[in-house]
Amino acid sequence: MTDVLHTRVGACWPGTRAVFRGHDLHDDLAGIGWMELYVFGITGRRLAPPQLRVLEGIWTLTSYPDTRLWNNRVAALAANARSASVLGLAAGIAATEAGVFGGGPGLQSIDFFLRAGVLHGQGMSAEAIVERELQTRRILGYGRPLNSTDERLPPLMRLAEREGLSQGLHYRLAFDVEQAMLRRKPFLKMNFAALTSALAADMGFTARQYQLYNILKTLAGMPPCILEAADKPEGSLMPSACDVVIYDGVGPRIWGDRLGNDGAAQG
Amino acid sequence: MNRLQTRIWHEAPEPGDPFAVRVARCHGYDVFGDMLGRCRWVELLFLLLRGEAPSREQAALLEDLAVALANPGPRDPAVHAAMASATGGATAAAALMAALAVGAGRQGGARDVFEAVTGWGQCGFDLPAWQAWARATGEQALSIWPVAEHPAGFDGQAVQTSGIVLKTLAGLCVHVPAERLRWLSAHRVALEAAAGRPLAMTGVAAAALADLGFDAEQGEMLHLLLRLPGAAAHALEQRALGYKRFPFPAVQLDDDPARAVVAS
Numbered sequence: 381m382t383d384v385l386h387t388r389v390g391a392c393w394p395g396t397r398a399v400f401r402g403h404d405l406h407d408d409l410a411g412i413g414w415m416e417l418y419v420f421g422i423t424g425r426r427l428a429p430p431q432l433r434v435l436e437g438i439w440t441l442t443s444y445p446d447t448r449l450w451n452n453r454v455a456a457l458a459a460n461a462r463s464a465s466v467l468g469l470a471a472g473i474a475a476t477e478a479g480v481f482g483g484g485p486g487l488q489s490i491d492f493f494l495r496a497g498v499l500h501g502q503g504m505s506a507e508a509i510v511e512r513e514l515q516t517r518r519i520l521g522y523g524r525p526l527n528s529t530d531e532r533l534p535p536l537m538r539l540a541e542r543e544g545l546s547q548g549l550h551y552r553l554a555f556d557v558e559q560a561m562l563r564r565k566p567f568l569k570m571n572f573a574a575l576t577s578a579l580a581a582d583m584g585f586t587a588r589q590y591q592l593y594n595i596l597k598t599l600a601g602m603p604p605c606i607l608e609a610a611d612k613p614e615g616s617l618m619p620s621a622c623d624v625v626i627y628d629g630v631g632p633r634i635w636g637d638r639l640g641n642d643g644a645a646q647g
Numbered sequence: 648m649n650r651l652q653t654r655i656w657h658e659a660p661e662p663g664d665p666f667a668v669r670v671a672r673c674h675g676y677d678v679f680g681d682m683l684g685r686c687r688w689v690e691l692l693f694l695l696l697r698g699e700a701p702s703r704e705q706a707a708l709l710e711d712l713a714v715a716l717a718n719p720g721p722r723d724p725a726v727h728a729a730m731a732s733a734t735g736g737a738t739a740a741a742a743l744m745a746a747l748a749v750g751a752g753r754q755g756g757a758r759d760v761f762e763a764v765t766g767w768g769q770c771g772f773d774l775p776a777w778q779a780w781a782r783a784t785g786e787q788a789l790s791i792w793p794v795a796e797h798p799a800g801f802d803g804q805a806v807q808t809s810g811i812v813l814k815t816l817a818g819l820c821v822h823v824p825a826e827r828l829r830w831l832s833a834h835r836v837a838l839e840a841a842a843g844r845p846l847a848m849t850g851v852a853a854a855a856l857a858d859l860g861f862d863a864e865q866g867e868m869l870h871l872l873l874r875l876p877g878a879a880a881h882a883l884e885q886r887a888l889g890y891k892r893f894p895f896p897a898v899q900l901d902d903d904p905a906r907a908v909v910a911s
Binding site: 625 | 652653654657658660676682703738741744898901902904
């Protein structure tokens with residue numbers, strides 16, 4: 381195992397001090413807010429207060445304490461099975477890096493906007509960008525699995541306008557892309573992933589930086605689910621009786637019959 | 648859709664309690680009334696994922712693969728993570744979650760196996776196809792996984808093929824279903840030249856898993872699962888030894904505002 385760890389991001393000397401990206405955490409960064417620290421840790425940049433308020437608002441607007449949601453359900457099941465609550469929380473965060481919601485679409489969406497922003501800056505219209513993109517891949521951030529209308533967008537738009545962040549290149553492009561998408565399929569309305577990733581692109585996030593910011597946007601919804609599930613009788617969260625499960629596999633068979641005379645498996 | 652659907656498992660309830668299981672069948676076989684006592688663990692693993700019982704030869708290959716993968720050793724990053732979690736006194740689950748998180752990756756981990764099993768589907772026994780596949784490393788579309796820094800199944804860091812990798816390859820090649828493993832063994836040098844890297848244990852595992860008929864997702868899952876025993880054992884050992892005996896390196900901070908160069 382290595383004798384010396386080389387690093388530029390920071391270190392702590394217990395009993396003395398701690399350094400966070402080249403700044404003394406308790407002196408240079410005294411009083412810094414948690415969101416600012418978190419984003420500073422990711423980007424190495426100190427973002428402006430309006431940007432930080434929007435970033436925090438993005439997290440606030442989609443932290444739903446609905447135990448049915450898959451990531452929340454993971455966390456709650458842990459609590460109701462009388463596991464340690466933080467194990468549930470950690471597994472819930474991991475489950476948020478999903479393909480149809482959360483981390484996956486967010487990453488694809490900001491990747492699209494970063495490329496689209498370059499093309500738009502070169503004079504390409506949103507229509508042409510969409511046409512070009514759809515020739516090789518899907519555009520994530522438009523359409524939604526459960527309902528095509530996204531209730532989070534109006535409050536997010538109000539927040540962005542209030543903080544003076546509604547005129548960025550990627551933010552405006554998100555709406556132009558929506559129109560291009562709707563011309564193709566009327567249900568492909570913009571969703572939260574598109575506008576949040578567009579805002580992050582305007583703030584200078586890379587895709588990988590956004591991946592680390594974006595994944596916690598549903599976090600605040602999990603503790604209420606965990607605590608309520610812990611209060612319920614153990615094993616009572618979404619219980620399934622045997623006959624509730626639909627089995628559509630093969631019928632009964634005998635283990636000893638599985639091998640033919642020559643020892644090869646049947647089937 | 649409020650009813651779970653499965654082709655894997657059927658549970659018949661006790662007459663007096665719809666939640667108490669009287670008989671549980673896995674792909675049709677009575678697990679507790681028929682298999683228990685007559686079924687090896689690897690046979691159940693195979694059955695769960697493939698839906699059919701393995702032949703004796705398939706079970707023997709999977710068992711040997713499971714032995715080879717069971718403990719990557721305490722220097723392995725996944726095991727290191729499990730030990731680091733345990734030495735601080737975190738839960739048993741935290742140790743295994745740490746091992747899974749680190750062991751999921753592209754460097755010696757399950758994502759490498761996923762990509763290598765995918766390679767078998769794309770390239771089969773075609774050496775030029777594998778050579779082209781190796782050249783295309785890193786061209787994947789953006790995903791939550793980092794971009795590959797070496798061809799999957801090959802070692803991103805080693806400068807020569809490990810003895811344990813070669814012994815595993817040779818040991819698994821003796822099994823009847825080991826068609827890909829034998830081809831890998833016969834073409835190893837050419838493949839390593841194409842990859843610019845030595846063969847890794849993930850490459851051997853991927854060939855074995857493909858020989859057993861597992862697809863990339865199943866192979867990824869099995870690789871995660873089969874490496875946990877060592878992580879568990881080393882985590883428990885380090886917890887018992889205590890954190891004062893667990894390595895904690897000195898640090899060299901290159902942008903220290905206090906300009907402390909080396910401290911411990």
